[in-house]
Amino acid sequence: MPLLRVRDLAVEFRTQQGVARAVDGISFDLHAGETLGLVGESGCGKTVTGLALLGLIPSPPGHIAGGSIEFMGKELVGLDDAQMRAIRGRDISMIFQEPMTALNPVFRIGSQMGDVLRLHQGLSRKQARTAAIEMLAKVGIPEPAQRIDNYPHELSGGMRQRVMIAMALSCGPQLLVADEPTTALDVTTQAQVLEQIAKLQKEFGMAMILVTHDLGVVAETCQRALVMYCGRIVEDSPVTELYATPRHPYTAGLLASIPRLRNERISELPVIPGMVPDVLHLPAGCSFADRCSKVQAICRTSAPLLKKLPGREAHVACYDPN
Amino acid sequence: MWRVMTQTDDNSMQPPLLDVRGLKKYFAVRGGWFGRVRAQVRALDGVSFTLHHGKTLGLVGESGCGKSTLGRALLHLQPPTAGEVLLNGVSIGANRRQLLLEERRQMQIIFQDPFASLSPRRTVAQIIREPLDIHNIGTAASRRGRVEELLSIVGMRTNALNRYPHEFSGGQRQRIGIARALALDPQFIVADEPVSALDVSVQSQVLNLISKLQRERGIAFLFISHDLAVIQHVSDEVGVMYLGKIVEQAPAADIYRAPRHPYTQALLSAIPVPDPQHKSRRIILRGDVPSPLNPPPGCAFHTRCPVAIERCRHIQPELKPAMAGSTHRVACHLAD
Numbered sequence: 001m002p003l004l005r006v007r008d009l010a011v012e013f014r015t016q017q018g019v020a021r022a023v024d025g026i027s028f029d030l031h032a033g034e035t036l037g038l039v040g041e042s043g044c045g046k047t048v049t050g051l052a053l054l055g056l057i058p059s060p061p062g063h064i065a066g067g068s069i070e071f072m073g074k075e076l077v078g079l080d081d082a083q084m085r086a087i088r089g090r091d092i093s094m095i096f097q098e099p100m101t102a103l104n105p106v107f108r109i110g111s112q113m114g115d116v117l118r119l120h121q122g123l124s125r126k127q128a129r130t131a132a133i134e135m136l137a138k139v140g141i142p143e144p145a146q147r148i149d150n151y152p153h154e155l156s157g158g159m160r161q162r163v164m165i166a167m168a169l170s171c172g173p174q175l176l177v178a179d180e181p182t183t184a185l186d187v188t189t190q191a192q193v194l195e196q197i198a199k200l201q202k203e204f205g206m207a208m209i210l211v212t213h214d215l216g217v218v219a220e221t222c223q224r225a226l227v228m229y230c231g232r233i234v235e236d237s238p239v240t241e242l243y244a245t246p247r248h249p250y251t252a253g254l255l256a257s258i259p260r261l262r263n264e265r266i267s268e269l270p271v272i273p274g275m276v277p278d279v280l281h282l283p284a285g286c287s288f289a290d291r292c293s294k295v296q297a298i299c300r301t302s303a304p305l306l307k308k309l310p311g312r313e314a315h316v317a318c319y320d321p322n
Numbered sequence: 323m324w325r326v327m328t329q330t331d332d333n334s335m336q337p338p339l340l341d342v343r344g345l346k347k348y349f350a351v352r353g354g355w356f357g358r359v360r361a362q363v364r365a366l367d368g369v370s371f372t373l374h375h376g377k378t379l380g381l382v383g384e385s386g387c388g389k390s391t392l393g394r395a396l397l398h399l400q401p402p403t404a405g406e407v408l409l410n411g412v413s414i415g416a417n418r419r420q421l422l423l424e425e426r427r428q429m430q431i432i433f434q435d436p437f438a439s440l441s442p443r444r445t446v447a448q449i450i451r452e453p454l455d456i457h458n459i460g461t462a463a464s465r466r467g468r469v470e471e472l473l474s475i476v477g478m479r480t481n482a483l484n485r486y487p488h489e490f491s492g493g494q495r496q497r498i499g500i501a502r503a504l505a506l507d508p509q510f511i512v513a514d515e516p517v518s519a520l521d522v523s524v525q526s527q528v529l530n531l532i533s534k535l536q537r538e539r540g541i542a543f544l545f546i547s548h549d550l551a552v553i554q555h556v557s558d559e560v561g562v563m564y565l566g567k568i569v570e571q572a573p574a575a576d577i578y579r580a581p582r583h584p585y586t587q588a589l590l591s592a593i594p595v596p597d598p599q600h601k602s603r604r605i606i607l608r609g610d611v612p613s614p615l616n617p618p619p620g621c622a623f624h625t626r627c628p629v630a631i632e633r634c635r636h637i638q639p640e641l642k643p644a645m646a647g648s649t650h651r652v653a654c655h656l657a658d
Contacts, residue, residue, distance in 0.1 A: 041521035156610045157385075186384035186548065188607045191592040195606060213522065216594030239598045257526040258596055259551040261578065267533065269526035269555065275491055276521075 001073065002029035003174060003207050004053070009067035009077075011048050011057055020279045022048045024231035025067065027306070030207055032174065037222035037239070038211045041254075043279060045231040050177045050211045054094050055084040072174065090120040093168035097180035099160035103152040110148035113167050120171045135166040138203075140196050158189035165197065172204055179211040194221060215258055219243055227251045230277065230287035233306055237314035247309065247316040249292045286318075294320050337411040338372040339510055339542050340396070345369045345405035347388075347395045351615065363614050365391040366402070367566035370641075375509065376540040380557030380574065382550055382589070386611060388566040389546045393512040396544065397429050398422055409510070427457055430503035434515035436495030440487040446473075446498055447483040453505040472501040476531060493524035500531065504539075514546045529555055550593055554578055562586045565614055565622040568641055572650035582644055582652040585623050621655070629656060 011023040023045040030036050038046045051057050052064055055076065069076040071092065076084070088094075096102040104112055113135065114128035123131060129148070136144035139162040152160055161181060168176060181197065182190040198221060201208055210222055218225050218239065225242055227235040227250065235248040246252040253272035274291040277283060283290060289299040298319055306317040347366035350359040366388045373379050381389045395402040398415040407414050414425045430453075433439035440449055447469050454465045470480050476497040487495055496516060503511050513532065517525040533556060535541055547553050553560055554574060561571040562583065570583040581587045588605040607626045612618050618625050624634040633655050641653040 041523060158610060186611075187550075187592040188384065188588055189610070190594075191604055191606050192608075194594075195604075214594060215522075215596040219596045219598045219600070220594045243596065243598050254523060255596065257523050259526065259529060259549070259555045260596060261551050261554060261590070261593060265554065265574070267537075268530050271526045271530060272523040275493065275524065 003032045003034075003072060004030040005068075005070040006030075006053075007068045007070075009049070009052060009069060010065040011045070011052050011062060012065040013062045014060065015280070018280050021065070021282075022062075022231055022279065023052065026226075026228075026231075026233045027067075028226055028233065028236060030175070030209065033201075033205050033207055034224065035201065035208045035210065035222045037218035037225035038209055038228065039213065039215060039218055039225055040228035041213060041276060043230075043276060044228040046211045046228050047179055049228070050094065050179050050209060053175075053177055053209070054088050054092055055079065055081075056088075056094070086120075089116055089168075089173075090171045091173055092175045092177065093171070093173040094177040094179065095161070095164045095168045095181050097183050099157065099164045099184070100152060102164055103160060105152055108149050108151055109155075109163050113148075113163070113170060116167055116170055131170065132166070135170045136163070138200065139163075139166040139169075140192070141166070156189075157185055158193060161185060161193055162196065165193075165200070169200060169204060169206075172206075174206055176201070176206055176208045177211065178208060180213070181210070182217065183212070183214070190217075197221070215243075215255060216260075227254070230279065230282055232287065232303070232317065233315075234288065234317045235314065236306065236316075241312065241314050245322065247314050247321040248288075248318050249294055249322070250288045252322060253291075296320065336375075337408075339375045339377075339410060340373040340544075341408040341411070342372070342396065343370050343406045343408070345392065345395055345407065346403045347391050347400060348403045361615050364566050364617060365614060366395060367617075368405070369563075369566075369568055370405075371561060371568065371571060373510070373542055373544065376536065376542055377558045378536060378543040378545055378556050380553035380560045381544060381546045381563060382548065382553050382560060383563035384548060384589075384611060386565075386614060387563040388614070389563050390514055392563070393431065393514045393544060393546050397426065397431055397512060399431070423457070427506045428509045429512070430506065430508040430510075431512040431514060432496070432499050432503050432516045435519055436492050436499055437487075437519070439499055440495055442487055445484050445486055446490075449487070449498060450501045450505055453502060457506060459506070468505070469501075472504055475504060475535075476501045491524070492520050493528055496520060496528050497531065500528075500535075504535070507539075508541065510542045510544070512544045512546070515548070516545075517552060518547065518549070525552070532556055550578075550590060562589065565612065565617050567622065567653065568651075569623065569654070570650075570652045571641070572644075572652075576650050582650065582657045583623075583654050584627050584629055584656070588628075621653075631655065 007027045008025045009023055010025050013020045013022055040046050064077055110132055113132040117123045117128040117131050133144045133148055141147050141162055182193050222239050224238050226233050229250050235251045246255050256270040257272055272291055285301050286299045286303050289295045304317045304319050306315050308315050345366055346368055349363040349365055351361040353360045369392055383389045394400040396407055409425055415422060450469045450472055451465050473480055478497055517528050545556050557574045560574050560577045561568045564585050570586045581590055588607050591605045609626050612625055620636045621634040621639050624630040639653045639655045641651050644650040644652050644657055
């Protein structure tokens with residue numbers, strides 16, 4: 001049985017211009033200890049998917065419009081706030097892109113970390129403090145016994161993100177949802193933090209969903225990746241296969257267009273023509289049809305379903321996969 | 323494809339477009355009674371380089387290294403504390419405001435955030451026309467024609483003219499910002515992280531546009547980015563900054579093939595490679611960038627440097643040619 005089983009999940013937001021279907025019926029499984037990348041460009045629904053798993057869709061204007069999220073055999077869709085709070089932070093944790101806004105600026109980091117431990121594990125203040133210091137040491141913060149009394153603004157960006165990680169992992173969750181955890185960091189700090197996350201993941205044996213736009217980060221940290229476009233999964237593959245032979249034209253275009261270090265300079269980068277359609281006015285059929293070089297008549301009338309390629313591990317939603 | 327600048331290059335016959343000498347920018351930290359100056363942040367601590375017509379210098383470094391401050395100090399958007407900027411051999415930014423206005427016709431800037439750099443209350447036509455209005459160029463009719471021409475140069479349709487910035491996506495807004503920067507036909511543009519706020523598929527479109535402008539219009543760029551892959555795509559020469567100083571500068575081909583400064587090496591090795599088969603030999607730097615309020619003595623990088631020796635802790639290395647006569651300059655005791 002998979003750790004997480006998502007089926008036909010749909011999330012909608014009411015806006016003044018109409019209903020935006022940010023996540024449009026996605027399904028995937030995640031097994032214990034696995035690292036799954038959730039990639040796509042802004043507005044593709046990757047962050048909303050992550051938030052939905054933790055029951056954090058801001059409501060109103062948003063709500064889960066359908067589908068199911070089964071975590072360790074338990075249905076999460078439809079749980080009330082109290083039930084969800086008992087799971088969040090203990091069994092499923094999340095870290096966010098911008099640690100400065102995710103941490104409370106007026107409390108010392110020790111007291112914020114302690115809250116989590118006291119709530120979920122019933123520790124006393126003193127025990128919680130000891131456990132928090134231990135966690136800070138684990139994520140590689142020097143002099144944790146002193147640092148625990150710092151306020152968030154006294155720490156650098158990389159350190160704050162480590163504190164977030166320490167807090168997220170303090171209850172030993174089965175699943176960590178990391179939403180662009182290194183995007184706000186510099187490359188050298190990103191390398192430190194990614195290394196630390198990978199080490200802790202192994203140590204805790206936890207599964208991770210890494211939400212990111214950075215295909216480089218996915219290649220280095222994930223075993224499998226879901227590529228999202230306009231609220232749907234267009235490809236679901238093991239990373240080795242995904243990068244070697246991207247099946248969906250969008251994945252192929254995305255991989256080709258990244259500026260990457262090359263042995264020699266090229267005069268023009270390959271591009272995906274056009275731009276992402278407005279989520280309020282998605283075309284009928286495949287959302288990528290207008291930008292796709294292989295578009296056929298059927299693409300414009302009915303959206304292709306995510307199907308397993310015969311003889312491969314890759315799943316792709318395209319009538320004419322590569 | 324590479325145009326490596328050497329001493330024999332024809333460009334050296336004429337004065338460089340831009341000659342920057344010992345540029346410094348300190349920010350005062352005030353506090354206590356009567357707002358006394360308590361400390362100085364050395365955002366830019368003695369930067370010198372030359373840039374020739376039609377060339378692009380890519381400037382790379384992590385947040386707080388002073389790369390954006392450099393871009394702004396060049397244009398006197400933030401007057402430098404010390405040092406000099408010569409444009410076509412003439413020192414700019416002498417106190418007279420009128421003169422600066424003249425010089426700014428030749429120097430424009432594209433900002434990182436296309437959401438913050440365009441006025442939300444003005445139409446696209448008004449935004450692009452503003453430089454022409456300020457510098458009083460042409461008649462009303464000719465300005466309108468020029469604005470349409472600029473829009474087509476950046477690959478947008480004229481039906482955008484009477485719309486407002488919020489109606490456009492990030493990539494299109496950045497195109498509008500580029501059109502505005504091109505309005506006065508400048509010789510030099512500072513592009514400060516122009517694609518960092520954009521999605522990958524849009525990034526490459528805007529980068530291609532910038533490459534095209536370089537090729538077809540001979541505009542020189544100072545291209546500021548934290549992304550070494552982006553820098554490689556547009557630059558003839560690359561400068562790496564750390565704590566307010568250039569620590570390595572070389573023709574782009576050289577710096578990517580054989581980086582000499584340990585910081586550049588670490589920076590290059592830290593880039594996640596979009597290829598799961600790639601086995602990276604990553605140099606993980608320990609610790610954080612020191613505060614520019616209180617930079618360490620000696621080489622500013624020694625606190626994180628994996629190969630630092632005793633000398634690095636006391637003596638600041640100078641930026642000098644890696645070998646006699648070389649265009650590859652590096653500031654490291656160990657590069658000799």
